[in-house]
Amino acid sequence: xxxxxxxxDHVDGAVRKPxxxxxxxxxxxxxxxxxxxxxxxxxxxxxxxEHGAVKVLTSDAPEFADYLVVPKVDALQAAFDAVSPAAxxxxxSAEGKEIAARLALRIGSGIITDATDLEAGxxxxxxxxxxxxxxxxxxxxVSKGVPVITVKPNSAPVEPAAAAGTVxxxxxxxxxxxxxxxxxxxxxxxxxxxxxxxxxxxxxxxGRGVNGAENFPLIEALADSLGAAVGASRAAVDAGWYPHTSxxxxxxxxxxxxLYIASGISGAIQxxxxxQTSKTIVAINKDAxxxxxxxxxxxVVGDLFAVVPQLxxxxxxxxx
Amino acid sequence: xxxxIVVCVKYVPDxxxxxxxxxxxxxxxEDVDGLLSELDEYAVEQALQIADGADDAEITxxxxxxxxxxxxxxKALSMGADKAVHVEDDDLHGSDVMGTSLxxxxxxxxxxxxxxxxxxxxxxxxxxxxxxxxAERLGVPQVTLLSEVSVAGGVVTGRRxxxxxxxxxxxxxxxxxxxxxxxxxxxxxxxxGIMAAKKKPVESLDLEDLELDADEVGLxxxxxxxxxxxxxxxxxxxTVVKDEGEGGKQLAxxxxxxxxx
Ligand SMILES: Cc1cc2nc3c(=O)[nH]c(=O)nc-3n(C[C@H](O)[C@H](O)[C@H](O)COP(=O)(O)OP(=O)(O)OC[C@H]3O[C@@H](n4cnc5c(N)ncnc54)[C@H](O)[C@@H]3O)c2cc1C
Ligand SMILES: Cc1cc2nc3c(=O)[nH]c(=O)nc-3n(C[C@H](O)[C@H](O)[C@H](O)COP(=O)(O)OP(=O)(O)OC[C@H]3O[C@@H](n4cnc5c(N)ncnc54)[C@H](O)[C@@H]3O)c2cc1C
Numbered sequence: 001x002x003x004x005x006x007x008x009d010h011v012d013g014a015v016r017k018p019x020x021x022x023x024x025x026x027x028x029x030x031x032x033x034x035x036x037x038x039x040x041x042x043x044x045x046x047x048x049x050e051h052g053a054v055k056v057l058t059s060d061a062p063e064f065a066d067y068l069v070v071p072k073v074d075a076l077q078a079a080f081d082a083v084s085p086a087a088x089x090x091x092x093s094a095e096g097k098e099i100a101a102r103l104a105l106r107i108g109s110g111i112i113t114d115a116t117d118l119e120a121g122x123x124x125x126x127x128x129x130x131x132x133x134x135x136x137x138x139x140x141x142v143s144k145g146v147p148v149i150t151v152k153p154n155s156a157p158v159e160p161a162a163a164a165g166t167v168x169x170x171x172x173x174x175x176x177x178x179x180x181x182x183x184x185x186x187x188x189x190x191x192x193x194x195x196x197x198x199x200x201x202x203x204x205x206x207g208r209g210v211n212g213a214e215n216f217p218l219i220e221a222l223a224d225s226l227g228a229a230v231g232a233s234r235a236a237v238d239a240g241w242y243p244h245t246s247x248x249x250x251x252x253x254x255x256x257x258x259l260y261i262a263s264g265i266s267g268a269i270q271x272x273x274x275x276q277t278s279k280t281i282v283a284i285n286k287d288a289x290x291x292x293x294x295x296x297x298x299x300v301v302g303d304l305f306a307v308v309p310q311l312x313x314x315x316x317x318x319x320x
Numbered sequence: 321x322x323x324x325i326v327v328c329v330k331y332v333p334d335x336x337x338x339x340x341x342x343x344x345x346x347x348x349x350e351d352v353d354g355l356l357s358e359l360d361e362y363a364v365e366q367a368l369q370i371a372d373g374a375d376d377a378e379i380t381x382x383x384x385x386x387x388x389x390x391x392x393x394x395k396a397l398s399m400g401a402d403k404a405v406h407v408e409d410d411d412l413h414g415s416d417v418m419g420t421s422l423x424x425x426x427x428x429x430x431x432x433x434x435x436x437x438x439x440x441x442x443x444x445x446x447x448x449x450x451x452x453x454x455a456e457r458l459g460v461p462q463v464t465l466l467s468e469v470s471v472a473g474g475v476v477t478g479r480r481x482x483x484x485x486x487x488x489x490x491x492x493x494x495x496x497x498x499x500x501x502x503x504x505x506x507x508x509x510x511x512x513g514i515m516a517a518k519k520k521p522v523e524s525l526d527l528e529d530l531e532l533d534a535d536e537v538g539l540x541x542x543x544x545x546x547x548x549x550x551x552x553x554x555x556x557x558x559t560v561v562k563d564e565g566e567g568g569k570q571l572a573x574x575x576x577x578x579x580x581x
Pocket of ligand 1: 210270305
């Protein structure tokens with residue numbers, strides 16, 4: 001069976017969930033060969049093997065941390081040359097997309113970004129995309145070269161499948177451009193203890209209606225009762241009530257959880273662009289005319305300061 | 321010596337209107353209103369600020385798009401850019417990102433540059449990869465997705481706020497930069513700016529001027545193919561209740577019914 005290259009997204013060896021989803025999709029097309037780069041790369045093999053990786057190619061050269069993007073492109077290209085895969089899959093993060101695009105150009109292949117599903121077709125893998133703020137669904141293919149496809153988190157289930165997961169060191173020779181953009185310093189983001197926004201099964205978001213940073217704990221308490229991640233609209237973020245990294249939407253994070261709860265968010269097109277593919281959508285808003293209600297499976301027209309605490313309390317009671 | 325800044329701007333369908341596909345599954349540009357991609361206004365703004373801080377600088381805005389795309393150039397010129405380049409050719413219709421980046425790379429090289437500034441993503445394709453492709457094609461550093469950018473002494477520095485960390489970046493010019501909507505509010509064109517823009521030069525180029533063949537770009541030259549585009553069915557109307565004091569409990573009941581609790 002053909003091999004499929006999967007670029008591993010991990011933090012110091014801890015594999016992030018979207019990569020395990022990629023392995024599920026990769027198995028529809030062929031045998032997954034994972035490429036893990038950077039500090040801790042070798043530690044990823046166990047979990048990757050449990051999820052179907054037949055081989056894990058690793059390199060922990062310092063270049064990956066010291067310079068932006070290009071060293072990883074050089075490494076992925078080295079893996080590509082070593083394996084001759086039938087497709088290359090990468091997680092649709094900002095960095096993932098840039099790596100994938102530059103690799104595609106180098107190997108003379110087309111690229112599809114932000115796929116929400118993937119299946120084998122007569123002429124190669126067929127990708128589903130949700131475009132124009134998810135108002136259209138397209139099915140597309142790469143028509144030249146080896147398909148390079150980036151996939152959005154939460155696009156496939158994580159399915160265990162035992163495989164060899166044999167670790168092999170990847171030899172990378174870095175090109176001249178690899179050291180072009182120096183990472184002078186890096187400040188790690190403080191962990192909130194909550195699930196990562198793009199990976200979470202449930203997202204609870206607050207908007208301008210939350211009316212101040214001092215009220216965001218209401219949203220957090222609801223999120224914690226459901227084990228959810230916290231998101232925010234751009235209005236809330238621009239006002240400084242919540243960190244920009246929590247922004248959901250066109251210029252923020254794109255999420256597609258099982259459940260999305262919007263409180264005090266009107267549902268502007270740019271916000272919808274980042275959450276419209278959520279499976280179940282719930283909104284709490286005091287304005288019955290708010291566009292968000294066009295999307296909801298369940299909506300409450302009401303004051304969030306009354307509804308949200310009652311909801312949180314009821315959930316905590318039911319959980320016992 | 322003058323700092324040559326090139327800003328890539330895209331003409332896109334208005335996101336608040338009805339965006340559609342044409343029969344050949346490319347973007348319908350005939351029946352929808354277009355405008356300068358809002359995210360490219362941030363790129364123009366940063367170019368203006370960098371130029372202000374330089375001894376001597378010249379800003380050229382470049383677009384690849386049909387006749388109407390001139391509107392995007394005019395907007396950028398009225399914000400304060402100095403001149404414009406419009407790449408326009410019937411054979412460009414249906415280009416994918418590989419085709420677009422090839423044309424832009426040629427246009428930018430022809431114009432001459434020390435710094436290329438792009439938006440973080442267009443508001444239609446939203447791929448967010450064109451700046452990286454442009455850097456790859458030009459063989460210069462990419463300093464992308466910056467929420468803060470400055471240029472001094474032939475070096476560009478900036479901050480990139482990523483998923484897990486915030487990074488401070490540095491590269492020597494020439495380089496390709498892209499900026500996010502956190503980089504600073506874009507200015508509105510002044511009346512004076514709008515009047516001045518009418519007199520600023522807009523150069524039109526076609527594929528021949530860029531020494532490109534028709535089969536390298538457009539629908540025929542695309543490395544990707546769209547097989548189908550279907551409008552997402554409107555979500556079936558959900559239940560909307562008015563809170564009469566029990567709204568939170570009713571919502572909990574719904575969530576329990578859906579097995580979320
Ligand atoms: C280029 C561009 C990119 C953008 N990207 C994004 C993006 O990524 N994400 C994003 O979110 N936005 C984005 N925006 C902004 C977007 O257009 C909207 O301005 C924004 O989403 C509005 O946020 P909001 O819904 O919180 O605020 P508003 O639109 O002001 O809505 C607040 C809502 O809260 C309700 N409310 C008020 N008080 C209460 C209460 N006590 N109880 C219940 N309800 C209450 C109101 O009825 C109202 O519906 C972008 C805009 C542009 C131009
Ligand atoms: C809904 C949709 C989905 C698409 N999916 C794919 C796909 O999966 N694969 C693919 O190869 N193509 C795809 N395309 C085509 C692709 O978007 C266009 O070729 C486009 O010109 C380049 O991509 P982008 O606009 O998304 O670039 P982005 O990378 O999002 O744009 C970033 C920046 O590049 C600059 N820029 C982009 N285009 C131009 C331009 N024409 N002129 C000047 N500057 C520009 C701007 O500064 C912009 O802010 C898609 C198009 C649409 C409308």
